[in-house]
Amino acid sequence: MRIYAWHFFVAIAIYWMIPVAMAQSTPSSTPVDPAIETGIRQAVVAFNNSDFAEALERLQALYAEFPNLAPPRIVLAQWFAQANLGEAVRSSLEMATVETPDDPESYILLGEILLRQRYLTAAELLMETAKVKLDAYNVNSERKGLMESSLLRNAIMLAETRERWDVMLTLLDKAAEQDGETPTQLRQKGIALFQLERDAEALAQFIKADTLAKDSAEPDTGLPAEAAIAQLYQLRGDGENVQKYLAEALQKYPASKEVVVLSIQSRINEDQLEDARRLATGLLTENPTWQPAKRLLATVALYLGDYVEAEKLFQELILDSPMDEQIANGLALAQSEQDDPQKLQRALEYARENVRKNQQESDYWATLGWVLYKADQLEASGQALRQAAATGRVNAATAYYLARLAMHTGQIAEAVQFLEAALSTPAPFAKRRDAVRLLEVLKR
Numbered sequence: 001m002r003i004y005a006w007h008f009f010v011a012i013a014i015y016w017m018i019p020v021a022m023a024q025s026t027p028s029s030t031p032v033d034p035a036i037e038t039g040i041r042q043a044v045v046a047f048n049n050s051d052f053a054e055a056l057e058r059l060q061a062l063y064a065e066f067p068n069l070a071p072p073r074i075v076l077a078q079w080f081a082q083a084n085l086g087e088a089v090r091s092s093l094e095m096a097t098v099e100t101p102d103d104p105e106s107y108i109l110l111g112e113i114l115l116r117q118r119y120l121t122a123a124e125l126l127m128e129t130a131k132v133k134l135d136a137y138n139v140n141s142e143r144k145g146l147m148e149s150s151l152l153r154n155a156i157m158l159a160e161t162r163e164r165w166d167v168m169l170t171l172l173d174k175a176a177e178q179d180g181e182t183p184t185q186l187r188q189k190g191i192a193l194f195q196l197e198r199d200a201e202a203l204a205q206f207i208k209a210d211t212l213a214k215d216s217a218e219p220d221t222g223l224p225a226e227a228a229i230a231q232l233y234q235l236r237g238d239g240e241n242v243q244k245y246l247a248e249a250l251q252k253y254p255a256s257k258e259v260v261v262l263s264i265q266s267r268i269n270e271d272q273l274e275d276a277r278r279l280a281t282g283l284l285t286e287n288p289t290w291q292p293a294k295r296l297l298a299t300v301a302l303y304l305g306d307y308v309e310a311e312k313l314f315q316e317l318i319l320d321s322p323m324d325e326q327i328a329n330g331l332a333l334a335q336s337e338q339d340d341p342q343k344l345q346r347a348l349e350y351a352r353e354n355v356r357k358n359q360q361e362s363d364y365w366a367t368l369g370w371v372l373y374k375a376d377q378l379e380a381s382g383q384a385l386r387q388a389a390a391t392g393r394v395n396a397a398t399a400y401y402l403a404r405l406a407m408h409t410g411q412i413a414e415a416v417q418f419l420e421a422a423l424s425t426p427a428p429f430a431k432r433r434d435a436v437r438l439l440e441v442l443k444r
Contacts, residue, residue, distance in 0.1 A: 035065070040062070047076075070103075073092045077089045077092035097110070102133060103133070104147055107127075107129050108147060112150075115157055118161070123158060127155060130151055134147055134151060149175070149179055152175050155171050156171045160188065163195070165193075166196070169193070183209040183212050186206070187205070187206060190203070190205035190228065190229070193205060194229065199229075203229050206226075206229055209222060210224055210225050223258055226245040227249040230242050230244075234266070234269075246263050246266050249262070257283065261293075261296065264280050264283070269426065271433070273300055273303050276296075276300045277300045283296065297313055298313035298330060298334075303428070310330065314330045314334055325364070328354055329351075329354055332346075332371055333430065336351075344371070344375055348371050351368040362394075362395070363397070363398075365384050365391070366398040368384045369383075369385035369405075370401045385401055389402070395429070396422040396427055399422035416439065416442050419442070423435055
C-alpha cells in the first residue's frame with residue numbers, strides 16, 4: 001500500500017481539499033497549526049500501512065480539537081479515492097452522513113457520484129439536501145466557499161444532463177459572479193445557448209473562451225471556437241455549417257491536431273474519403289507516433305478499399321495495443337478482403353476472439369459474419385449476422401452484410417431492402433460506396 005508520497009498526502013490533508021468535487025479548488029493560504037500537521041502525519045503513516053482504523057482515529061482526534069476542519073470520514077474518502085478504492089470511498093461518505101450529519105460535504109460528494117453514474121433523481125435529491133445544510137453551515141467560511149462552488153458545479157452538470165438549458169445559463173452566470181469567468185464555463189454557456197438556438201450568441205461565448213484561455217496561465221484543452229460550434233452543428237445534422245466552421249478552424253489552426261482530426265472525421269461522414277486521406281496522411285506525417293492519427297488513416301484506407309494499406313496500419317497499431325478490440329476488428333476486416341487464405345484465417349481468429357470476449361457487441365458479431373461470408377461459410381455467416389441483429393442494433397454495415405448474404409442465396413428483394421436500410425442513415429461505414437453501386441445494379 002506504500003505507494004503515495006508523504007508530501008502529497010500532507011498537501012491534501014492540510015488544505016482540506018474537497019475529494020472529488022473540489023479537485024480544481026485553490027488550497028487555503030491559512031497557516032497550518034503544528035498540531036494539525038503532526039496529527040496528519042500520524043494519520044498518513046497509518047493509512048500507508050493499511051491501518052485504516054488507526055488513520056480514522058487520528059483524524060477523529062484532530063477533528064475533535066479542530067472542528068473547523070473537514071470531518072474525518074471526508075478526509076479518509078479523499079485518501080481512498082487517491083488509492084482507487086471506489087467502494088471504500090462510497091462507504092466512507094455514507095458513514096460521514098451518520099457521524100457528521102450537519103456537514104454538507106458528504107451529501108455534495110455522494111450527489112456527484114450518483115450524478116456521474118446518471119442516477120439523476122437521487123443525485124438531485126442529495127444536492128437539495130446539501131444546499132439546505134450548506135446554507136446553515138457557519139463553521140469555516142473558506143471551506144464553505146469551496147463547497148458552494150462544488151455544489152454549483154454539480155448543479156450545472158445536472159442541468160446540462162437534464163437539458164434544462166435556461167437553468168444552466170442562470171447557474172453559469174451565478175458561477176461567474178461567484179468565482180469569476182473561466183474558459184470552461186464560457187464554453188458550457190455556449191453549449192446552452194446553442195441548444196436554445198441562439199447560435200450567434202453561442203459562437204460569441206466560444207470566441208470569448210478562446211480569448212480568455214490565451215490570457216490564462218492555466219493549460220487549455222478546449223477546442224477552438226469554430227471547431228467547437230462545428231461539433232454542435234454536427235449533432236444538429238447541419239452539414240453545411242459543419243463544413244463552413246471546420247474550414248475556418250482548419251485555416252486558423254492548421255497545426256491543431258484536434259481540429260485536423262475533426263476535419264478528417266467530418267470528411268468521412270460526408271464520404272469525402274480522398275480528402276480525408278490527404279488530411280490523415282499529413283497528420284500522421286507530422287505526428288508519426290501518435291496512435292489516433294494512425295487509426296484515422298487506417299480507417300480511411302479501409303473505407304477506400306485499400307486493404308493492404310489498412311492491414312499494414314492496423315497491424316502496427318495492434319503491436320502497440322494488443323488488447324484493443326476495435327483495432328483487432330479493423331484488422332480482421334482488412335485481412336478478410338485480400339483473397340489470401342492465410343490472412344483470411346487470421347481474420348477469422350481475430351473476429352472469433354472479439355466475439356468470445358464481447359458476446360453482446362453487435363459490431364463484432366457482424367464482422368465475424370462478414371469474415372465467415374468471405375470464407376464461404378454461409379450457414380455460419382448467417383448465424384453470426386442474425387446474432388448481430390438480435391442484439392437490437394442493426395447498423396448500416398450489418399445491413400450491407402445481410403444484403404450480400406441474401407443476394408448469395410437468391411433473395412434479391414430482401415437484399416434490396418437491406419441495402420436501402422443501410423443507406424437510409426448518414427452514418428459512415430466501410431462499404432457505403434459498394435452499397436450504393438450494388439443497389440443501383442439491383443434496381444435496374
